[in-house]
Amino acid sequence: xxxxxxxxxxxxxxxxxxxxxxxxxxxxxxxxxxxxxxxxxxxxxxxxxxxxxxxxxxxxxxxxxxxxxxxxxxxxxxxxxxxxxxxxxxxxxxxxxxxxxxxxxxxxxxxxxxxxxxxxxxxxxxxxxxxxxxxxxxxxxxxxxxxxxxxxxxxxxxxxxxxxxxxxxxxxxxxxxxxxxxxxxxxxxxxxxxxxxxxxxxxxxxxxxxxxxxxxxxxxxxxxxxxxxxxxxxxxxxxxxxxxxxxxxxxxxxxxxxxxxxxxxxxxxxxxxxxxxxxxxxxxxxxxxxxx
Amino acid sequence: xxxxxxxxxxxxxxxxxxxxxxxxxxxxxxxxxxxxxxxxxxxxxxxxxxxxxxxxxxxxxxxxxxxxxxxxxxxxxxxxxxxxxxxxxxxxxxxxxxxxxxxxxxxxxxxxxxxxxxxxxxxxxxxxxxxxxxxxxxxxxxxxxxxxxxxxxxxxxxxxxxxxxxxxxxxxxxxxxxxxxxxxxxxxxxxxxxxxxxxxxxxxxxxxxxxx
Numbered sequence: 001x002x003x004x005x006x007x008x009x010x011x012x013x014x015x016x017x018x019x020x021x022x023x024x025x026x027x028x029x030x031x032x033x034x035x036x037x038x039x040x041x042x043x044x045x046x047x048x049x050x051x052x053x054x055x056x057x058x059x060x061x062x063x064x065x066x067x068x069x070x071x072x073x074x075x076x077x078x079x080x081x082x083x084x085x086x087x088x089x090x091x092x093x094x095x096x097x098x099x100x101x102x103x104x105x106x107x108x109x110x111x112x113x114x115x116x117x118x119x120x121x122x123x124x125x126x127x128x129x130x131x132x133x134x135x136x137x138x139x140x141x142x143x144x145x146x147x148x149x150x151x152x153x154x155x156x157x158x159x160x161x162x163x164x165x166x167x168x169x170x171x172x173x174x175x176x177x178x179x180x181x182x183x184x185x186x187x188x189x190x191x192x193x194x195x196x197x198x199x200x201x202x203x204x205x206x207x208x209x210x211x212x213x214x215x216x217x218x219x220x221x222x223x224x225x226x227x228x229x230x231x232x233x234x235x236x237x238x239x240x241x242x243x244x245x246x247x248x249x250x251x252x253x254x255x256x257x258x259x260x261x262x263x264x265x266x267x268x269x270x271x272x273x274x275x276x277x278x279x280x281x282x283x284x285x286x287x288x289x290x291x292x
Numbered sequence: 293x294x295x296x297x298x299x300x301x302x303x304x305x306x307x308x309x310x311x312x313x314x315x316x317x318x319x320x321x322x323x324x325x326x327x328x329x330x331x332x333x334x335x336x337x338x339x340x341x342x343x344x345x346x347x348x349x350x351x352x353x354x355x356x357x358x359x360x361x362x363x364x365x366x367x368x369x370x371x372x373x374x375x376x377x378x379x380x381x382x383x384x385x386x387x388x389x390x391x392x393x394x395x396x397x398x399x400x401x402x403x404x405x406x407x408x409x410x411x412x413x414x415x416x417x418x419x420x421x422x423x424x425x426x427x428x429x430x431x432x433x434x435x436x437x438x439x440x441x442x443x444x445x446x447x448x449x450x451x452x453x454x455x456x457x458x459x460x461x462x463x464x465x466x467x468x469x470x471x472x473x474x475x476x477x478x479x480x481x482x483x484x485x486x487x488x489x490x491x492x493x494x495x496x497x498x499x500x501x502x503x504x
Contacts, residue, residue, distance in 0.1 A: 010417045026404070031416035034444050038419055054377055054400060061402040061417070066392055068405050072385040162384050258386020259364055260430055262458075 004156040009037045011046045011056070022060035023067055063078045077186040079155065084177035087152035093146035101139035108132050147231045165260050166250035170268065171225060178221050179247065190255035196246030197251075198222065222247065227272050235275050300353030301374025308329045313340055315373035320394045321366055330370070334492045337367040337412045338428045338454030341492035347500055348485055350450040351375070355423030357381060358444050360408040360437065361430065365394035371426060372401035379418045383407045388504055408437050411444070421446040427453045435476035438501075442480040445503050451481055457495040470497045477501060 010029055014021045040048045047053035098119035105122040106112040108131060112122060122139035125132075127226035153174070160173035164186055168175040182200045183189035189197070199206050208214040219228055219240035231239040246268040253261045298304075298313075305314040307486045310345040314329040320445050334344040342349060343442035354376045355398045362368040372378040377400045382388045388405050395403040406414045408429050422444050429437055445451065455473050457466035474483060481501035489496040 008416065026417055029416045030412045032412055034415040034418055034420040057402055057417070058395075058399050061404060062392060062395055065388060065395075065403040065405050069385045069388050069392065074404070076385070165384060184501070254386065257364075258384060258389070284459055 007031045007033060007035070009035065009040055010060070011037070011041045011053075012044065014046075014060075016046060016056060019060060019063045023064035026060060027068055039137040052123065072162075076159055077180050080159050080163055080177045081181040081185070083152055083156050083159065084174065084181050087149055087156065087174075090145050090149040090152060094142050094149055097138065097145065098142035101135060101142050104131075104135040105139060108135055116142060119143055119194065120146075164254040165258070166253045166264060167247065169260070170247060170250050170265060171222075175221065175224055179251070182221065186251065186255050190251045192248065192251075194241075194245040194248035197248045198240055219244075227268075231272075231276060232279055235278055238275050241274060243268065246271075297346065297348050297349040299349070302332070302343065302353070302370075303329070305329045305331075313344060315370045317369065317373035318397045320369040321364065321390075326332060330373075332370045337370065338489060338498065339367050339426055339497060340370065340498075341489045341496075342452065342454070342498045345487060345489070345491065345498070347452075347487065347489075347498055348450055350502075351424060351452075356419065356421075358418055358422045358425045358441065360425065360427040360441060362391050362403070363428075364390035365403075367405055367426070367428065368401065369394040369398065372398045375424075376400060377419075378402065379404060379414075379422070381406050381408050381414060381418075399413060409433070409440065411441050415443070418444055420444060422449060424450045424452060427451065430456055430459045434459060435473040437481040438477060442503055447503055448462070449503065450484075451499070451501040451503075453477075453499040453501065454489060454493070455472045455497045455499060456493075457497070466497075473497075474482050478504075480504060 008031070010022065010025045014025055038053045040176050041053045042049060047056055094116055098116045099114070101122060102112050102114055102118040107209045109122070109125065112118055119139040119142040122136055122142045125136055127133040127136040145185035156177050157173045160168040164176055164180065167179065171179065179200060180189055181195065182184050184191060199217050199220045202217040202219065205214060209216045218237045222228055222240060222243055225243055227243050228236055228240050246264055249264055253259070253264065300311060302315055304311045305326060307314060307329065308324050313332040313334065314331055316329050319325050319330050323333065332340045334340040353374045357371055357375045357378045359368045359371060359378060359380045364380040365380065368378060368380045368391070380391060380395065381404050382391055383406065385405065388403065391403050395401040402413050404417060409431070423446055425438070425441055425445050427434070427438055431437070431478050434453070437451055438451055455470060457469040460469045460473065474486070477483065477499070480503065482504050483499060483501045485500040487498050489498045
């Protein structure tokens, strides 16, 4: 039904009162060029006149959008969770397999580089013996897995901004997906206090701390964010706390409102500038003789 | 302030002791109302800002409109109040839920959960020769989105576009970003008017254009 000719209107092949069918076509159909659909629909007998056509379109578009929204909202954060976990698995296995393949290939060929790139080069070779065939084939699997990892990253880059626009903008799609995955979904993440968001993914260290064996962890997976990693160690606690605070607010805005909040992003930039300015202050105090 | 060029159905009304832009319709997002007129806040709406600043939008009321980046429906609900059939494209499910609320009580507002970068996914629903495209999408490649959607616009139609510098490149100088976007736009459009919207929206450029 959805491929009822590449350039037909949504109403063609949809009985006027069949909202389910209309929804499928509105959601999945396509056309390269728009046409004068209201006139065509009247001519085709889908509606008596344009007003009736618009009434039917209103009913169908509202129904289709409501149904798709319901489904997407239910599903997309879970898809993100699976995607990020699959990406991590693909990356880990690709690296392991590549190491094995290049180690093997190194015993058969000259000039074999290490890692996935090395495996890619091996995969392009023409094997001549049974052993070479196996080593080249193994290298090809590693390269394929690495391609899969790249495609998963692309998928995450597409889904994350739709599921959580503020979180994805602030954390980048990958870290946003990781936070959602560790929390178990966008809603559970939105309900976590910022102190929890700060140490998500550092549960081992946190429990060691709670049982009195270690200092409190400064950060969990948010460590990969440039605002934390790029801040000097003395200020990383402050940076992680500030970032986690805004990430928690971003997750709440995404779950409860779903709209981009410019203020959140401006506030974080300002706070980070303040924290990093300490570095400059200290440096000009202690190393006053240095040039900038 | 220019009193020129307000479309029919958009008026300056006394609401809460202030003269404000307003349209007639059911309230959508808790905006103040008076005598059936809803205040249209230029600080919450790029198009509202453009009207408040006296842009020659070419809108006269009653036209067919394609609105890209409808979000929760704040602006598009006002558009549907004074325009004719209005197609509202929004990509993100959560704001689309609120957009549905505005669309359910407006029988010529058609909500579509679609990606404005892929017009072929809604060209089987949105009609050709619309009188105006209003665009407010916060993604990179805003000019590209306008160019791809030019296929919907009538030859004498108007593109009313708000370009947000930060969506293209947070670090670049807004003027540079705007120049690059306008260059891309000129491949499909003739630019009629541009002005900064800073009084209401920081680092935004308002653009009125017509197909080449």
